[in-house]
Amino acid sequence: MAAEGVEKTSEDASSSGKVCTRFDLEKETELRFEVEAGEAVDQVDLELQTGMAEVFGSELNRNKKYTFGPGSKIAVFTWQGCSVNLYGKPEVAYVSKDTPMLLYLNTHAALEQMRKQAERENERGPRVMVVGPTDVGKSTVCRMLLSYAVRVGRRPTLVELDVGQSGVSVPGTVSALCIERPADVEESFSVQAPLVYHFGSTTPGTNIKLYNKLTSCLAEVFSQRCEVNRKASVGGCIINTCGWVKGSGYQALVHCASTFQVDVVLVLDHERLYNELKRDLPHFVRVVLLPKSGGVVERSKECRRDARDEKIREYFYGFRGLSFFPFSFEVRFSDVRIYKIGAPSIPDSCLPLGMSQDDTQLKLVPVTPGRDLTYHVLSVSSVEDGDEDARKSIVESPVCGFIVVTNVDTQTQVMKVLSPAPRPLPRHTLLIMDIRFMDMK
Amino acid sequence: MADKNKTGSADNFYNEILSPCELFAARSRSHKIPARGQKDFYPDDSEEQRQRLQQSLDEHWNLIAEERVERLGNLVKATWVPSDRIVELQTPAGKFWQTMGFSAEGKQYLLPEEALYLMECGNLLVLHQDLPLSIQDGYEMFLSSDGVSLQQYQVFGHLKRLGYVVHRFDPSSEPSSYVRQLNLPQSRERGGRQLKRKRSPSPTPTCSHTKTPGESLAENMEDDDKLPESHLMTSAEPPDPQTASQRSAGEGQARTWWMMDAPELEVDKRSSPGSPSGRLRWNFSTIPFPDLGSTSRPRCTVPVDPSLLPRDVTVGVCDLDSWMRKINLRKVKMSLKEQQREKRRRRWDVNKDREVQRCRNWAEYHELLARRQAKRQGRPAHLWNRKVKPLHDPTQPISTSELLDKISVVKSTNLLEGASRLKGSEEWRICFNVYQPDSVADFKKSNPGKPYSRMCVCSFDGPVPDLRVIKQLAFQSGDVLVVYAVVDHGDISFYTFKDFQLPRDVYT
Numbered sequence: 001m002a003a004e005g006v007e008k009t010s011e012d013a014s015s016s017g018k019v020c021t022r023f024d025l026e027k028e029t030e031l032r033f034e035v036e037a038g039e040a041v042d043q044v045d046l047e048l049q050t051g052m053a054e055v056f057g058s059e060l061n062r063n064k065k066y067t068f069g070p071g072s073k074i075a076v077f078t079w080q081g082c083s084v085n086l087y088g089k090p091e092v093a094y095v096s097k098d099t100p101m102l103l104y105l106n107t108h109a110a111l112e113q114m115r116k117q118a119e120r121e122n123e124r125g126p127r128v129m130v131v132g133p134t135d136v137g138k139s140t141v142c143r144m145l146l147s148y149a150v151r152v153g154r155r156p157t158l159v160e161l162d163v164g165q166s167g168v169s170v171p172g173t174v175s176a177l178c179i180e181r182p183a184d185v186e187e188s189f190s191v192q193a194p195l196v197y198h199f200g201s202t203t204p205g206t207n208i209k210l211y212n213k214l215t216s217c218l219a220e221v222f223s224q225r226c227e228v229n230r231k232a233s234v235g236g237c238i239i240n241t242c243g244w245v246k247g248s249g250y251q252a253l254v255h256c257a258s259t260f261q262v263d264v265v266l267v268l269d270h271e272r273l274y275n276e277l278k279r280d281l282p283h284f285v286r287v288v289l290l291p292k293s294g295g296v297v298e299r300s301k302e303c304r305r306d307a308r309d310e311k312i313r314e315y316f317y318g319f320r321g322l323s324f325f326p327f328s329f330e331v332r333f334s335d336v337r338i339y340k341i342g343a344p345s346i347p348d349s350c351l352p353l354g355m356s357q358d359d360t361q362l363k364l365v366p367v368t369p370g371r372d373l374t375y376h377v378l379s380v381s382s383v384e385d386g387d388e389d390a391r392k393s394i395v396e397s398p399v400c401g402f403i404v405v406t407n408v409d410t411q412t413q414v415m416k417v418l419s420p421a422p423r424p425l426p427r428h429t430l431l432i433m434d435i436r437f438m439d440m441k
Numbered sequence: 442m443a444d445k446n447k448t449g450s451a452d453n454f455y456n457e458i459l460s461p462c463e464l465f466a467a468r469s470r471s472h473k474i475p476a477r478g479q480k481d482f483y484p485d486d487s488e489e490q491r492q493r494l495q496q497s498l499d500e501h502w503n504l505i506a507e508e509r510v511e512r513l514g515n516l517v518k519a520t521w522v523p524s525d526r527i528v529e530l531q532t533p534a535g536k537f538w539q540t541m542g543f544s545a546e547g548k549q550y551l552l553p554e555e556a557l558y559l560m561e562c563g564n565l566l567v568l569h570q571d572l573p574l575s576i577q578d579g580y581e582m583f584l585s586s587d588g589v590s591l592q593q594y595q596v597f598g599h600l601k602r603l604g605y606v607v608h609r610f611d612p613s614s615e616p617s618s619y620v621r622q623l624n625l626p627q628s629r630e631r632g633g634r635q636l637k638r639k640r641s642p643s644p645t646p647t648c649s650h651t652k653t654p655g656e657s658l659a660e661n662m663e664d665d666d667k668l669p670e671s672h673l674m675t676s677a678e679p680p681d682p683q684t685a686s687q688r689s690a691g692e693g694q695a696r697t698w699w700m701m702d703a704p705e706l707e708v709d710k711r712s713s714p715g716s717p718s719g720r721l722r723w724n725f726s727t728i729p730f731p732d733l734g735s736t737s738r739p740r741c742t743v744p745v746d747p748s749l750l751p752r753d754v755t756v757g758v759c760d761l762d763s764w765m766r767k768i769n770l771r772k773v774k775m776s777l778k779e780q781q782r783e784k785r786r787r788r789w790d791v792n793k794d795r796e797v798q799r800c801r802n803w804a805e806y807h808e809l810l811a812r813r814q815a816k817r818q819g820r821p822a823h824l825w826n827r828k829v830k831p832l833h834d835p836t837q838p839i840s841t842s843e844l845l846d847k848i849s850v851v852k853s854t855n856l857l858e859g860a861s862r863l864k865g866s867e868e869w870r871i872c873f874n875v876y877q878p879d880s881v882a883d884f885k886k887s888n889p890g891k892p893y894s895r896m897c898v899c900s901f902d903g904p905v906p907d908l909r910v911i912k913q914l915a916f917q918s919g920d921v922l923v924v925y926a927v928v929d930h931g932d933i934s935f936y937t938f939k940d941f942q943l944p945r946d947v948y949t
Contacts, residue, residue: 028757052753079754102759105750106731106742112749113728123722151751261803263723264730269768274734279790282797282806286725289734291764 033093037071044088051082057147125236132268134243467510553583604878860916901929
């Protein structure tokens, strides 16, 4: 891509002592830059000098420095033209004219038209599902559409079904979040009072029945909310999904469309998926094929794992590990009940008559605390303690928080946990995740 | 001393002294109560039966008409105080004092039912206006419908004759449910303040013992105080459902934990989707999505209405064709099996189905799918598609105990369940505390202890106590059994209700 309009100002050791690069962007172009991943890498600062620009739908303030840490991949888009300064050494930085932002904005306009109609006719607003394979920018499209919706005064809901790379809570969960302000340029959406369900693994394939069940739970709660909150109802929701689009993953997408009663499905850069969904979804659902942005970078396995780790660290320590101070305390085994959702499957011939396999996939299996519990992330279920009836609904109950086991002492029957709140634990029903987190930094 | 049914000159009665031979005759008289014998259910119009009945009746009349002869020295004298409906002892009390009567202001008193019972036993002579009362007088003066009724007295006398200690029941002496919950030591054990057995206000709500004008005024005021309260109680009843509905509405609000909308907004509920007209909800031909996949797409995007966009964003048209070329059309790597499955699937399109085409929204589509699902499962539609459905779906296995729980439509209940919320009724109340006869030896009126049972008196002719009454009285009585004494013209039968659990032989 031609990096036109780039003007390297002299090694202007400005205030930060970093290299400053100036970019002049034309109308409807974007500046893409990546910050090198890894330890001990300089952050890159971004500053808007003139004009107006936005990062994934959130407007930039003029003369304010935005800092992007290692591994960031940012696109600064301008509708009218602008000039920005980059301080520091990005791995790549170039200006591209070739951006699907116009299409995305058109999509937003169509959705907004639907919201207007919903408002007029006292109906519910559009429910949108964003699907596509991995690394096509699903989360980014969701973020942009939500930010635009908030900027025109809507209150949409983000439904995060990507258990691998959750934008709301820690990985291994599905969640819903009411969006009230545009995403922060650095931190994305501010997470306040999300509705989070425990899934326990980073791919839906490990327990697809549970995944579908939780999707239904979220859909139900969202519908209930729409019934009492007109604004939320008109705002509709934007559902971010997993990148798994074959086999059971595809079935999960169809199931999600069905339980959420989606009106629009946005397929990113996958024509086959587009055609399949057109066949399998009833005609009143609008399926739209959209291109992916050329700026989308493929992420490696390591990169994804790092992102997950970072997300968990962010849960305990706050953004960039600065704002929160977690607690560490001991919990007696006898005080808590730890479960894993999903029993190993049994051959059908061994099952009682009429029993089907999904009963085992949603079953709670008590976990005996042991050394192998160390570093596992545990969800604290919001189910009331000591309520026998509630035990059955643990699977369908939201999560009130997460803890990480940092040490297990089998001798004294005590485990040490990292917790965002001081002791005692609010509830004593814990669900174990496959995900582990080592508090290294 | 004699009692007579027919009253003559008062002086004569009082001073009547029997001659030795009369006394002797009185003492040697048979004290047997005539046996009643078998009951003749069926009148057979025979002379024999008529005679037998007549004889039995005569025996009874004779018994009642009999002159009672007592030694003057054994008789305790007392006077009837009609204003207080109470009997004041004039001479020292006899042995009965251990279980009956009470003292107040240095005087000894008997309650009317106790006095009447003692009169019948021949232990008491009650004077009224310096004239002795006959037993018949006693029945007429002491018993009244607002105090102790005849039926209550019959129960009282019956139990007394059997040896039980019977006291009036005082509802205020029962700890309230709150006190019970706290498990405090009972008030009557606190210090010696209430050592003397107090006259209980129930069952006779009589006025105080010597009424000075001031006192009566205070009492009236008390009554006045009570009256508005009761008014309040009754007037508080009608709006009750209203508050209940408010509460339920409040609960409905509490359910929505992440609600932040103004409440009035939720009033204008959306109409059910798609119902007002037969058209589709969204007309996607007028909602321009930049769909690269559709075949009938325009070459460019349509210009966007600026009102739909965030402030300061203006946008031109965009050429779709150039994007079309960039879209991902690469072949997906598939195994042979997957390819075959794919081929099969390609022929199958949901929207070719005419029924699906007729669906206008998800609700209708779900309904259609459910209908088909039911058809496929072979569940008889006449069972499952109506309002009333079978209690259990046999395809969903649950444990035996859960199943039993599910099919037990009538749930078992506890007698005390919900009883604390019931208000007492005027018609039904507990009349007596009953203590066992073997406790008489060390019985203390000041501290009678826990009664053996409590009596509620009902008439054979009157209504049967309903569940509400039974619950309320059982709750009021606490852990003491409530016995219902049913009086059928002198015959008394006792009934009681006990909680029990239906056995369940399934253990989980």
